[in-house]
Amino acid sequence: MTNDVVQLRSVTRVYGQGNVAVNALQGISAEINKGEFVCVVGPSGCGKSTMLHLIGGLDSPTSGTVIVEDQDLSTFTNNELSDLRLRRMGFVFQAFNLIPVLSACENVEFVLQLQGIGKNERDTRAREVLDSVGLADAADRRPGELSGGQQQRVAVARALVGNPLLLIADEPSANLDSTTTRELCELLQSINRKHGTTILIATHDSLVMNYSTRTIQLEDGKIQQENPA
Amino acid sequence: MLSVKVAWRNLWRNRRRTLLTAGAVGFAVLLVQLGMSFQAGSYEPMVEVSTRFASGHLQIQHVDYKDDPRTERFVSNTTELRSHLLDLPGINAVSNRTESFGLVNKDERSYGALVVGVDPQIDPSASHFSDQVTQGTYFDSPNSAIIGSALARNLRVSVGDEIVILSTDVDGSVAFIAPSVSGIFETGNDALDRSLVQVPRSLINDALMLEDSAHRVVIMIDQPMLPEQSSEVITPLVPSTASLLDWRELMPEISQSIRLDKISNGIVYGTLTVIVVLSIANTFVMTMFERTREFGTLRAVGMHNRSIFGMFITETILMWMLGVAIGYLLSTCALLPLINIGIGMDSMGMDQFAGLLFLPDRIYPAVDLKVVLVAPISIGVGMVLSTMLASIRLYRLSLVDALRYRE
Numbered sequence: 001m002t003n004d005v006v007q008l009r010s011v012t013r014v015y016g017q018g019n020v021a022v023n024a025l026q027g028i029s030a031e032i033n034k035g036e037f038v039c040v041v042g043p044s045g046c047g048k049s050t051m052l053h054l055i056g057g058l059d060s061p062t063s064g065t066v067i068v069e070d071q072d073l074s075t076f077t078n079n080e081l082s083d084l085r086l087r088r089m090g091f092v093f094q095a096f097n098l099i100p101v102l103s104a105c106e107n108v109e110f111v112l113q114l115q116g117i118g119k120n121e122r123d124t125r126a127r128e129v130l131d132s133v134g135l136a137d138a139a140d141r142r143p144g145e146l147s148g149g150q151q152q153r154v155a156v157a158r159a160l161v162g163n164p165l166l167l168i169a170d171e172p173s174a175n176l177d178s179t180t181t182r183e184l185c186e187l188l189q190s191i192n193r194k195h196g197t198t199i200l201i202a203t204h205d206s207l208v209m210n211y212s213t214r215t216i217q218l219e220d221g222k223i224q225q226e227n228p229a
Numbered sequence: 230m231l232s233v234k235v236a237w238r239n240l241w242r243n244r245r246r247t248l249l250t251a252g253a254v255g256f257a258v259l260l261v262q263l264g265m266s267f268q269a270g271s272y273e274p275m276v277e278v279s280t281r282f283a284s285g286h287l288q289i290q291h292v293d294y295k296d297d298p299r300t301e302r303f304v305s306n307t308t309e310l311r312s313h314l315l316d317l318p319g320i321n322a323v324s325n326r327t328e329s330f331g332l333v334n335k336d337e338r339s340y341g342a343l344v345v346g347v348d349p350q351i352d353p354s355a356s357h358f359s360d361q362v363t364q365g366t367y368f369d370s371p372n373s374a375i376i377g378s379a380l381a382r383n384l385r386v387s388v389g390d391e392i393v394i395l396s397t398d399v400d401g402s403v404a405f406i407a408p409s410v411s412g413i414f415e416t417g418n419d420a421l422d423r424s425l426v427q428v429p430r431s432l433i434n435d436a437l438m439l440e441d442s443a444h445r446v447v448i449m450i451d452q453p454m455l456p457e458q459s460s461e462v463i464t465p466l467v468p469s470t471a472s473l474l475d476w477r478e479l480m481p482e483i484s485q486s487i488r489l490d491k492i493s494n495g496i497v498y499g500t501l502t503v504i505v506v507l508s509i510a511n512t513f514v515m516t517m518f519e520r521t522r523e524f525g526t527l528r529a530v531g532m533h534n535r536s537i538f539g540m541f542i543t544e545t546i547l548m549w550m551l552g553v554a555i556g557y558l559l560s561t562c563a564l565l566p567l568i569n570i571g572i573g574m575d576s577m578g579m580d581q582f583a584g585l586l587f588l589p590d591r592i593y594p595a596v597d598l599k600v601v602l603v604a605p606i607s608i609g610v611g612m613v614l615s616t617m618l619a620s621i622r623l624y625r626l627s628l629v630d631a632l633r634y635r636e
């Protein structure tokens with residue numbers, strides 16, 4: 001057992017073949033420890049999203065190994081990867097990606113339902129988490145009736161409700177203004193500190209980087225440097 | 230269950246599309262059910278009418294009579310046979326008939342005709358002839374006859390006139406009878422009106438030396454559409470030299486026209502179903518494109534492929550149930566009044582045919598389990614297949630591509 005939540009070993013990812021092949025990641029190795037708040041930064045197209053997708057088991061590397069909690073993801077089946085995401089990870093996307101026909105509370109509950117948790121506990125826990133992200137009043141509204149910042153907080157609540165080990169967020173602030181971004185970051189920071197949830201964020205936003213305990217700088221699919229905050 | 234809730238709400242995300250699709254399902258169900266119920270409703274009356282002008286539902290006759298009808302090929306002791314038959318369950322009438330080809334003469338004119346001997350008290354329970362007498366009466370004495378209207382015209386015979394019928398008896402000797410015409414019938418069927426004469430069976434049996442024999446023991450049953458059931462109970466009573474035939478063997482043209490009708494209607498309904506299902510499949514494929522990113526999100530959140538597919542199928546089934554409910558509602562509204570009043574054949578331009586094919590004047594829709602289930606089930610199966618077809622693309626797409634998908 002190590003203290004690493006995530007280990008990347010010489011990971012490459014090539015999109016396409018032949019002349020049109022894109023080397024999105026060119027052999028990166030890194031560790032993310034339990035309780036860290038890591039930002040992956042770098043110019044557009046440097047491979048940030050690709051790296052997050054590989055760690056989340058949404059995509060598989062062309063070569064190299066992705067290890068999450070000491071388990072090699074290449075040995076997982078699709079359903080096992082789904083279960084890993086369901087029980088150990090939370091995702092927040094740039095575009096929020098909420099289920100439009102469900103209320104905020106139901107969106108959050110959905111994850112608990114997939115985990116097989118009973119109705120009453122689901123409802124209580126979903127409302128608690130929404131309360132903790134400051135959305136107690138908006139719990140019964142649908143995504144279409146919420147502002148961008150509120151939607152992103154619902155997405156954070158959904159990612160957190162299953163008490164994940166690792167929260168992965170790909171440009172969560174891209175559609176938010178600076179005030180809302182700051183609020184979101186403070187929320188993430190408090191979760192990180194209170195629950196020890198490991199947080200991994202890909203971002204362009206220097207505002208977000210300020211909250212991290214470490215940044216990993218990517219350029220052209222390679223790690224340039226790692227800066228402890 | 231949350232996923233049924235999601236599925237139900239997803240349906241109403243695009244209200245107009247859902248209503249149009251459900252409406253199409255409902256309308257197809259209505260059309261197929263209307264068509265099938267009238268179709269099903271037309272067969273039994275058609276069989277009923279045609280058997281009552283001809284063969285009856287079942288017949289006992291000499292084994293060789295059907296292929297080569299000869300006077301000496303008869304069934305004997307028919308009065309006793311009849312009373313035994315009437316004791317059996319599901320049998321509501323038995324009438325013995327003697328047949329002979331003869332020459333019908335009046336003055337210098339003579340025409341060939343089929344002479345049928347019937348028991349005047351009994352035969353009306355198995356046939357419609359007594360109702361079709363348009364002039365005179367249906368037998369007024371043991372020495373009377375009723376003849377077809379065209380034959381009467383050809384012979385220039387009117388009610389009360391005597392006719393002479395020449396035929397051959399069981400030994401091949403010439404025999405004759407001279408009944409007086411008590412009635413003239415008009416069935417609307419040319420062949421019958423032109424060449425049929427009925428006389429009391431006692432009269433012709435005496436002349437042909439047939440005693441209590443008959444060529445056809447005609448049996449009417451409670452369930453003419455299921456003759457095999459009655460055949461089973463009757464068979465033990467059939468004499469060894471005789472055989473039992475049902476209307477499908479006796480009037481193959483009727484059972485053939487029913488089969489043809491079923492096939493041609495089946496093709497129409499099948500085509501209708503395929504068209505509706507294809508248009509639904511098209512909608513589903515478009516919907517699945519729009520939902521690519523949602524699919525990616527659900528997978529990323531940790532939902533299994535099969536649960537997502539289950540959700541799609543649930544949506545399809547809900548949409549199907551909605552459509553079928555609309556269809557049932559519409560067809561109930563349409564069929565309830567028609568079950569009582571029926572549709573007149575004249576209103577469909579079919580009255581010309583009615584005489585030729587023995588069609589009834591009105592047909593009434595018959596609703597059975599097949600009518601109720603065929604359209605909903607075939608459309609439902611089609612919709613489930615369409616859902617599979619439409620979602621294949623999502624399962625081929627990589628998760629990352631699904632998440633990045635822009636409409």
Ligand SMILES: Nc1ncnc2c1ncn2[C@@H]1O[C@H](COP(=O)(O)OP(=O)(O)OP(=O)(O)O)[C@@H](O)[C@H]1O
Nearest residue numbers: 015016022023024043044045046047048049050051
């Ligand atoms: N499905 C794909 N097919 C082909 N090339 C791809 C695909 N996805 C990403 N790429 C390429 O891989 C490289 C890395 O992409 P990635 O999305 O990881 O960058 P990023 O750092 O997240 O960029 P951004 O900041 O714009 O989100 C880019 O050059 C991109 O064009």
Ligand SMILES: [Mg+2]
Nearest residue numbers: 048049050170
């Ligand atoms: Mg990106």
